[in-house]
Amino acid sequence: MSVSHSHAEAHAHHELSFLRKYIFSEDHKIIGIQFLFSGLIFFLIGGILALLVRLQVGYPTGTIPLIGRWFPISWGERMSPDFYAMIFSMHATIMIFFVIIPLLTGAFGNFTIPLMIGAQDMAFPKLNMMSYWFMWPAFAVILSSFFVEGGAAASGWTSYPLLASATMPAGDGFQSPASPHSGHGQICWLVALLFVGISSMMGSINYMTTIINLRAPGMTMFRMPMTVWAMFITAILQSMALPVLTVALMLQLLDKTINTTFFLPPGGMAFGNWHTGPGGGQTLLWQHLFWFYSHPAVYIMILPAMGMVSDIISTFARKPLFGYKPMVLAIAGIAGLGFIVWGHHMFQSGMDPRLGTGFMIATIMIALPSAVKTFNWLGTVWGANIQYTTAMLNALAFVAMFVIGGLSGIFMAATPVDVYIHDTYFIVAHIHYVLFMSSIFGIFGGIYYWFPKMFGRLMNEKWGKIHFALTFLFSNCTFFPMHIIGIAGHPRRYYDSTLYRFLDNVQPINQFMTISALLLGLAQIIFLVNFFWSLFRGAKAGANPWHSNTLEWTAPSPPPHGNFVQTPIVRRGPYEYGNPEIEEDYEPQAAPQPSAVPTPAH
């Protein structure tokens, strides 16, 4: 179907019902906003779970502050160790599968891709709608898992057998001898993630097809904004990695329901005097399958943010992105290398140490494209004319914090050092610097940046900056000390580390981080209020409040169904900022006058 006709003609005779327009919508913008809202709701849930984790770790003995009275007196007015395991497991599960991936790929991917490439919608609008609605069974199952017998899953977000997979025969009601939470709760976890995976796979097919096939005339691959490149490569990652996770989840589900033994070893296992029968499987198999997906998953969780940050920084630096092609190659490099490093999560797992050597070399090298990107962002702000909008501040924070997160990764990539820091808070520090301090700052930046395009109104800049400043300060206070206690050897996932003398010195740091985390949580209220208030009372936004070059800013705010009244003709790349030969400091991609000026200096 030709894309050069106005979409309005095709739909002029047919006005959609409220249900079809806003609920079961096939419009990528509405679907993107649906992902945004559900992602933010789960961010709240995941954040509350994080605060519960911090309360336990900061105050491991005695009545737990603030919430003690809600726990049974028979528990000592504090949470039990199993409860704690459930809380941190669900915190991570929700943040990864229900917040960051849906926000980056589902919300921003959906909203930006067709607009930025000049398309009317995604290649498969019905598939797109389904990819959102397949999340709802996942939402229902994961939330109700808190209320099933035994509680929600508590084997970490990593669900390693045999803690997660050991189950009595089906006739005994799916109880687990390994943990009460590994019965129904674990089954719910597996089912929920299966739905999330299917949703993501549908989305990834849509994104790849749309980007390859539906670009507007003149929009060559190397005139696409970095956001689109990042979403494209992320979609490739998702499509290739998710099938493996799907298989792993199914295998564990079968082990738990019909007593297959994919992960039960030939010797079986013993809980006290109770023995299982022998299996024919390998526990390590789960780890390989799981991490074959979950390592690319962490790049799925950062590459879109990197792309968005590149566009935001260039826009507000009023300067071309430094090194556009190297930036694209770096994203491809990170993604490609990302497929051959999964074993670095398994260095100490008992797998053959020779494999460890191989994975180590690839893992260390992955720091290289990340470093290249960081230097190119620096190059972008060097000699710039920086506009300190809230979006820009969040994007710059991404860069500053990603440096720390990326550098800390080198320690754990080094296998001898990993012998010591594996499963300590050093790892937890790294995780949160790349996920909270990088991806989430990227998400905040994207929200402040694209909010006007989504909703036709601007978020409040003053409160945005206050939110940013408090978040930046308190997140550093919460997560940076984790490096320190990690180096002291503080293990992760510990209910109470005061049992250990070698950790005596660092116990006060735990309290400091807990208080910082609480303040960090409170600061997010500012964002919530700003977001919802601005939806209804924010200053009206024009089409291009940021004077940005990319195509979405030529459409109205918000764009109508079909996006563009006339298909844009793209005449130049997305980063024509600061051209000295023209009056304006920006030159949109589809601006009518062809650029008659000399090509920029190299």
Next chain:
Amino acid sequence: MQHKGWSIFFGVVLLASFLSIAISPLVGWWLPANVSTFGPDVDKLYYVILGFTTFFFVLTEALLVWAMYKFAGRPGAKGVYVEGHHRLEMLWTVVPGAILLYIAIAQIGAWEKIKYPKQMPEPDLVMGVTARQWDWTMRYADKPQPENARTWAEVPSIDDIYLPDELHCWKGANVRIFLKTQDVLHSLFLPQLRLKQDALPGKTIPMWFNATDFNTRFNERTGTCELTDKSKEWEIACAELCGGGHYRMRGLLYVHETKEDYLKWLEHAQKAARSRQPEKKPTPVAAKD
């Protein structure tokens, strides 16, 4: 906040982070004591990486903060119209690449030394450690070096004794542990030895260490082990989530000063264990005349 104030804000937070690491060793927030022969390999690599990462942290963050300060926008101004710089791109690809490659290759030896079974030294002491929810069971053979250690690792012997949460050895001994688990994944973590190994169901995994310092003296009179110094309470922790009791799988590492001291303790422990066990051999008929 005024425009340039943002760079100062970033700078202050980043500086505070840097300083917190700088003061950590001075206030006791640092690596624990290192009493392992391969420990220095681990720590040296850590310091080399710390050196490189600190350098690049300071370089990139200082450049960022400086750029945020110097290039804060002025009305009517324009950013420099530059798309890239080929030579710069090559420089900051090749130099970090070379550094990373060096770090990767230089460390292979240390990893092999710690983990490759073929490179583990001949043991002076062979032990078994079996993890379970939620303690460690240490298994000691009749003598430190049983014949055919690998077979002993799999086949219980009638002379073995089992002690919970106590890992005894002596200074300078090459200790080889065969690690198992009877239920879920666990991980034996000995911070002062810079040693960690996950225990896999269905597998017996060898690990080794050689302690360079001692912390235990066996008191023959009381039959107990005494810590030579309060600061040398070396602990064992579990480092793989294994259920609700994961945090309380605490054990203790007892490094005796000499083999003799260890053997005295072992003899005492064996007597105590066997006195609790039923008779294994038929009582010899007293042949007094």
